[in-house]
Amino acid sequence: MEAGFNRQTRDNSVSDLAIVEATPRAPDLDRGKVLGRMALFDFFFHNLTRAAAILVLLILGGVILSLVYGSAPAIKAFGLGFLTTESWNPVTEKFGAVAPIYGTLVTSAIAMLIAVPLGLGIAIFLTELCPHALRRPIGVAIELLAGIPSIIYGIWGLFVLAPFLQQYVQPALISLTGDIPVLSSLFAGPPYGIGVLTAGFILAIMVLPFITSISRDVFETVPPVLKEAASGVGCTTWEVMRYVVIPYTRVGVIGGVMLGLGRALGETMAVTFVIGNAHKVSSSLLAPGTTISATIANEFTEAVGDLYTSALIELGLILFVITFFVLAAARFMLMRIEQKSGA
């Protein structure tokens, strides 16, 4: 019955009932229209998504351009001398970036010295030593540490950690290293509590979860058969890690460490609370200092005059350039280990 209708309509023959002709033909017409609309929508959607992807690129370009534009007055006024001058004087409008850059690098170095061995240790624990039932809860707990906002670390560092370090740890450090030539100058001066060392310590706690979770992830890419072979010839757990797992994942671990370093360099609020904001380079780690991000956070809204604002934006540009290269290197290394595990 239906086949008859269809043939009738396809032949375009005259039908007895107009309605018979109308119903089968209507979908044909609609079909073309619907397909056309779909194709149009597909074209539109394709280009919309591509535009969005390009916009993400433009945002990064915009960040760089706006920083260069904003720092142009300072670059013109100070030139390369900005990078080699220590004085930071808003009154005479003489600005130099040495103290903040030094503080940024030193606090990050302290953070990495503490966080890298600790993070690797925890990652080894999680992949090799931890009982299976505890693996997930401990992993989650470490990752929660990453989720705590940096301002919380700041307020905790200021009110809890700094007084503790001032009362117990720093006096001990000063008296312990008093007679040793190099160390005594590293730990000289009164124990303020806040300062470069405390800032580095807080940063270490903050980057620890990043290093831990990436190291754990790359440790898990090691083919089990490699580890089993090493255990089979009589290696201890430590030797399996030291001579098989870590060499195999070296690139990935370095990538994770660089990612943590990128975080440490750019971290703002936690450091602002505990570093003491002093624009000077001092050899003692107990002395207050400043970092690029802390300087910007503290002074930006109070900056009067275009040159002052511009100098602060130039600091931001320097920070961005440093972190860009560190993060780019980190991504490049992590990409290599991904390819390795995929192959």
Add this chain to the structure above:
Amino acid sequence: MSLYSSRRRTNAIATTLCWTGTIFGLSWLVLILGALIYEGARGLSPAVFTEMTPPPGSTGGLLNAIAGSLVMTVIGVLLGTPLGMLAGTYMAEYGRYSKLTMIVRFINDILLSAPSIVVGLFVYTVVVARVGHFSGIAGALALAVLVVPVVVRTTEDMLLLVPSPLREAAAALGLPRSHMLMRVAYRAAKSGIVTGVLLAIARVSGETAPLLFTSLNNQFWSTDLNAPVSSLPVVIFQFALSPYKDWQQLAWTGALLVTVAVLLLSITARALSSQGKHK
């Protein structure tokens, strides 16, 4: 035999160090949360949620800061999420193997961990310096810039996890790609994308640095997004560094509120994503 025992000893030392390291690392979490609950809970009272931030030396609450944070976070997420989802869709579907995708992925990963204070400077030079004053909308824009990379990353990752046979089945029915995406791929990747958005909210709701010189702060109730708007993190920053005991107490309480919100969001996100994996 002495070689054997020294190897055993090294192993014992190394594993003990790993154990201690883990306990050490976990103790930070306990110490921070403990101090936060101890100090923050003391100041919890209905006034915190009903009164404005006080002038120095008097008591008050955090109502305007909480409201400001909520409004700016919502706007930031509403602006950032569609952009991030569209870009992620392009990278996973239309241009999976294109050069553009490779570049965007690289740039996006860098934006993901770029210092947030630099984003604040960016919005300051582009918006605040142009308009001439600090505003809530500038703060929301700064947060949106931080939301985008998180959403791009998770959308792409989740769409890449959708099995190809699902796509092919849709294509075999004659659906164009955009329809396949809407009807099939997005649905399959839904829980993952929601997770990404939750993580993005968690990330921006604790952000302080980009708000310092975009939305600034405001001591009073304000619904005008074209004027400075107060936010919880900025109030915490200002109050904690002040010499007034009342302000410091409010800072602790605010810190407790922010942390509870952020941790709840990230735990929900985690639960959602592990649920998605079991399916």
